Amino acid sequence: MSSANLTRAETSTRSDALTVHSYRVELDLSAAADPSVQGFSSRTTVEFAATAESTWFDFIGSHVESVTVNGRSVDVRYDGARILVDGLDALNTVTIAATATYSRTGEGLHRFTDPVDGETYLYTQYEPADARRVFACFEQPDLKAPFTFVVHAAAEWSVVSNRSVAYRTAEGDVQRVVFEPTLPISTYITAVIAGPYHHADGVWSRGELTVPLGVYCRRSLAKHLDADEFLEVTRQGLDFFTDAFDYPYPWGKYDQVLVPEYNLGAMENPGCVTFTERYIFRGAATASQHERRATTILHEMAHMWFGDLVTMKWWDDLWLKESFADYMGTLAVAEATAWPDAWVSFAERRKMWAYLQDQLPTTHPIAADIVDLEAAKLNFDGITYAKGAAVLKQLVAYVGRDAFFEGARHYFREHAFGNTTLNDLLEALEQTSGRDLRAWSTHWLETTGVTTLTVAQGPNGLAIVPSDDRPHRLAVGWYDADPSGAIVRRARREFDVAGEPVGIGDKDAALVLLNDGDLTYAKVRLDERSLATVEAKLSAIVDPLARGLVWSSLWNATRDGEYPVARYLAVARGHATAETNSGLLAAVLGNALFAIQHYVPESARTAERSAWLKTTWSGLASADPGSGGQLAWARAVAGAANYDDGGAPDILAILDGSAPAPDGLALDPDLRWSFASALATTGHADEPLLLTELARDDTASGRTALIEALASRPLESVKADAWHAALTDTSLTNDHLEATIAGFTAGGRRDLTARYDDAYFAALREVWAQRSIEMAELIVDGLFPRGDSLANADAWMSANDDAPAALLRLVAEGRDHLARDLRVRAAQPRLTS
Numbered sequence: 117m118s119s120a121n122l123t124r125a126e127t128s129t130r131s132d133a134l135t136v137h138s139y140r141v142e143l144d145l146s147a148a149a150d151p152s153v154q155g156f157s158s159r160t161t162v163e164f165a166a167t168a169e170s171t172w173f174d175f176i177g178s179h180v181e182s183v184t185v186n187g188r189s190v191d192v193r194y195d196g197a198r199i200l201v202d203g204l205d206a207l208n209t210v211t212i213a214a215t216a217t218y219s220r221t222g223e224g225l226h227r228f229t230d231p232v233d234g235e236t237y238l239y240t241q242y243e244p245a246d247a248r249r250v251f252a253c254f255e256q257p258d259l260k261a262p263f264t265f266v267v268h269a270a271a272e273w274s275v276v277s278n279r280s281v282a283y284r285t286a287e288g289d290v291q292r293v294v295f296e297p298t299l300p301i302s303t304y305i306t307a308v309i310a311g312p313y314h315h316a317d318g319v320w321s322r323g324e325l326t327v328p329l330g331v332y333c334r335r336s337l338a339k340h341l342d343a344d345e346f347l348e349v350t351r352q353g354l355d356f357f358t359d360a361f362d363y364p365y366p367w368g369k370y371d372q373v374l375v376p377e378y379n380l381g382a383m384e385n386p387g388c389v390t391f392t393e394r395y396i397f398r399g400a401a402t403a404s405q406h407e408r409r410a411t412t413i414l415h416e417m418a419h420m421w422f423g424d425l426v427t428m429k430w431w432d433d434l435w436l437k438e439s440f441a442d443y444m445g446t447l448a449v450a451e452a453t454a455w456p457d458a459w460v461s462f463a464e465r466r467k468m469w470a471y472l473q474d475q476l477p478t479t480h481p482i483a484a485d486i487v488d489l490e491a492a493k494l495n496f497d498g499i500t501y502a503k504g505a506a507v508l509k510q511l512v513a514y515v516g517r518d519a520f521f522e523g524a525r526h527y528f529r530e531h532a533f534g535n536t537t538l539n540d541l542l543e544a545l546e547q548t549s550g551r552d553l554r555a556w557s558t559h560w561l562e563t564t565g566v567t568t569l570t571v572a573q574g575p576n577g578l579a580i581v582p583s584d585d586r587p588h589r590l591a592v593g594w595y596d597a598d599p600s601g602a603i604v605r606r607a608r609r610e611f612d613v614a615g616e617p618v619g620i621g622d623k624d625a626a627l628v629l630l631n632d633g634d635l636t637y638a639k640v641r642l643d644e645r646s647l648a649t650v651e652a653k654l655s656a657i658v659d660p661l662a663r664g665l666v667w668s669s670l671w672n673a674t675r676d677g678e679y680p681v682a683r684y685l686a687v688a689r690g691h692a693t694a695e696t697n698s699g700l701l702a703a704v705l706g707n708a709l710f711a712i713q714h715y716v717p718e719s720a721r722t723a724e725r726s727a728w729l730k731t732t733w734s735g736l737a738s739a740d741p742g743s744g745g746q747l748a749w750a751r752a753v754a755g756a757a758n759y760d761d762g763g764a765p766d767i768l769a770i771l772d773g774s775a776p777a778p779d780g781l782a783l784d785p786d787l788r789w790s791f792a793s794a795l796a797t798t799g800h801a802d803e804p805l806l807l808t809e810l811a812r813d814d815t816a817s818g819r820t821a822l823i824e825a826l827a828s829r830p831l832e833s834v835k836a837d838a839w840h841a842a843l844t845d846t847s848l849t850n851d852h853l854e855a856t857i858a859g860f861t862a863g864g865r866r867d868l869t870a871r872y873d874d875a876y877f878a879a880l881r882e883v884w885a886q887r888s889i890e891m892a893e894l895i896v897d898g899l900f901p902r903g904d905s906l907a908n909a910d911a912w913m914s915a916n917d918d919a920p921a922a923l924l925r926l927v928a929e930g931r932d933h934l935a936r937d938l939r940v941r942a943a944q945p946r947l948t949s
């Protein structure tokens with residue numbers, strides 16, 4: 117095992133032996149704008165108490181120049197990931213001077229050059245363990261300390277970190293910025309941002325406390341940044357959380373920075389949250405996109421307390437902060453912002469992520485057993501975030517909201533600036549709720565899998581039948597048509613279910629909806645009568661959360677091969693045009709296209725693709741001009757056009773202006789690219805056409821889109837080049853690698869890509885050994901061959917059982933996705949005959 121892969125056992129030993137008092141980190145980024153300069157000098161001084169005679173620092177960079185221990189210069193003992201230090205006293209000052217490397221993979225200190233104006237932008241991203249790519253440190257969450265950052269950078273740049281600037285000195289065209297020391301925090305949430313960032317300012321105050329707010333983005337995106345909405349949501353969140361947690365915002369200021377080529381949605385660095393630029397809308401955006409952005413803003417804000425103030429001891433309890441932030445972020449959006457339907461998206465989109473992951477062979481308990489960093493890295497998944505949050509929602513239903521919040525307040529007060537495990541949270545909640553949560557924890561946090569709830573005819577009417585013995589608190593809703601034809605809830609009752617069937621009475625209704633209100637985490641099946649009702653009248657259900665649960669139920673049954681794909685597609689064709697919730701609409705349109713590619717048997721696929729393309733065009737034609745629905749349908753047209761070229765002439769005409777776009781549809785750059793890319797995939801856009809698009813949008817996004825579109829063209833030589841680039845061109849950035857892979861696989865053209873199946877499996881070990889984990893994941897996941905047989909994957913897995921666990925996990929998941937495709941396809945004739 118590489119010495120970069122830290123284990124739980126050794127970090128635990130290190131934190132037992134050390135108490136860190138302070139870090140001072142000085143980074144010289146003054147030459148960053150020169151692309152020929154690959155590295156930067158990084159100097160760390162750490163003061164710490166030790167009970168051991170020796171320890172190690174973590175650092176992944178090009179060179180360590182010197183190590184000084186208590187004033188003595190010592191030999192540098194550096195293996196590329198660890199710096200060994202011995203001769204420690206009870207109290208120590210260690211200074212390490214090193215050269216770190218600018219990143220192109222989004223890990224560590226990422227450097228980006230804006231093609232629009234040639235400006236250079238830097239930002240850091242560390243979780244779980246990439247601070248060591250920027251400065252030498254003890255890289256583990258339970259060694260907290262105050263950090264003082266000192267940054268040398270171009271004089272005209274903005275330099276931002278977790279705290280405000282203490283003072284700034286200028287020497288010629290270089291500035292030296294010294295920040296105020298942070299409160300005690302973990303290494304993975306420290307941050308440094310530098311570049312000619314545009315910013316908008318605001319302020320939030322409550323009583324004595326005034327918090328300056330900032331929103332930052334690249335200058336070339338400033339015209340698209342709706343900072344007012346960002347700031348409004350931020351203020352709404354600070355109001356909400358201050359009341360809910362009864363603990364004042366601890367981090368001084370609150371900056372939010374949108375950064376290029378970001379590998380995730382956002383990161384909760386205290387006082388300096390970073391976000392993907394996808395949250396800057398370059399054109400029209402649906403209500404659901406705005407809602408999702410607000411949910412991310414407030415998810416990160418919840419971390420200021422849960423995660424940053426109180427932090428998990430080790431990555432086993434990553435869920436403690438992620439589940440909590442996911443739950444609280446959604447709650448805050450629903451109750452404090454302009455998007456009261458946030459729980460609808462949660463029920464449909466977020467929980468679908470959890471249901472999907474929880475049925476993989478690699479699923480794990482929410483409270484996981486994470487032995488090392490590679491395992492930690494892969495656990496930022498649907499279980500840790502979405503299932504955990506769904507289970508917290510169930511916990512609130514179980515202990516009551518007041519007890520839940522009171523428990524959280526106790527927890528913050530008791531563990532502020534400390535580290536915790538699951539046990540600490542359970543203790544706090546048990547104190548306030550008076551309930552024994554150990555059995556609950558065993559059933560929900562320490563086991564895997566999804567309960568399936570069905571409705572069956574019992575002796576005294578209908579009964580809920582659970583597939584396992586996990587305890588659920590859930591509601592049942594009885595729905596009928598009102599005189600206008602709308603389907604409305606007529607009655608609702610809560611039940612406790614734990615293993616045995618539970619009668620729900622003999623009430624008659626057109627639709628009986630289990631888990632009404634989405635209190636619990638379970639797959640729900642509809643009885644025959646309810647199914648008939650929703651097939652005829654799904655869009656007449658008034659409550660969007662109930663509609664979301666029905667859509668979700670149908671999709672889960674489709675994915676399980678229990679509900680015919682043809683019927684799911686018929687419901688989508690029949691009811692999607694009337695779906696008014698833009699999040700539900702986008703999810704259904706995505707599911708329909710996915711079902712056609714993966715679940716429809718080969719013999720029927722061409723016809724279904726063509727029918728779906730027609731559906732999307734007519735959805736587009738009938739949508740209200742300028743509406744979010746119109747935008748969602750336009751994107752669906754582009755999606756469907758990757759698989760059927762029947763609409764190519766019409767799309768070409770819209771792009772070249774010879775035919776008007778549908779009334780009210782804003783042809784923004786991202787929509788234009790999705791159309792152009794679809795044309796390229798089906799062989800209707802050559803390089804000159806794509807370069808014309810680039811001339812209209814020669815931006816970072818435009819260049820990434822061009823890479824994808826070029827690689828999408830259905831030509832043997834194009835696929836060969838894309839394959840070669842993805843596997844061997846290490847100069848590709850994270851975004852460009854992702855675009856290359858998306859182009860290679862575009863249109864599901866197995867006739868062109870199946871020849872690379874053997875090469876894929878042959879390359880896996882090498883890819884894992886050579887690439888950073890972020891890039892390796894892109895390759896292993898993105899290029900997994902979705903063919904017609906499991907033989908290749910099975911052969912690789914049996915020959916490589918000694919491969920790194922994280923790689924084995926990814927391959928096992930790819931295999932299982934394919935196995936499901938094959939299983940559901942095979943079930944279709946049985947279902948429809």
Ligand SMILES: [Zn+2]
Pocket residue numbers: 384415416419437438441
């Ligand atoms: Zn989070």
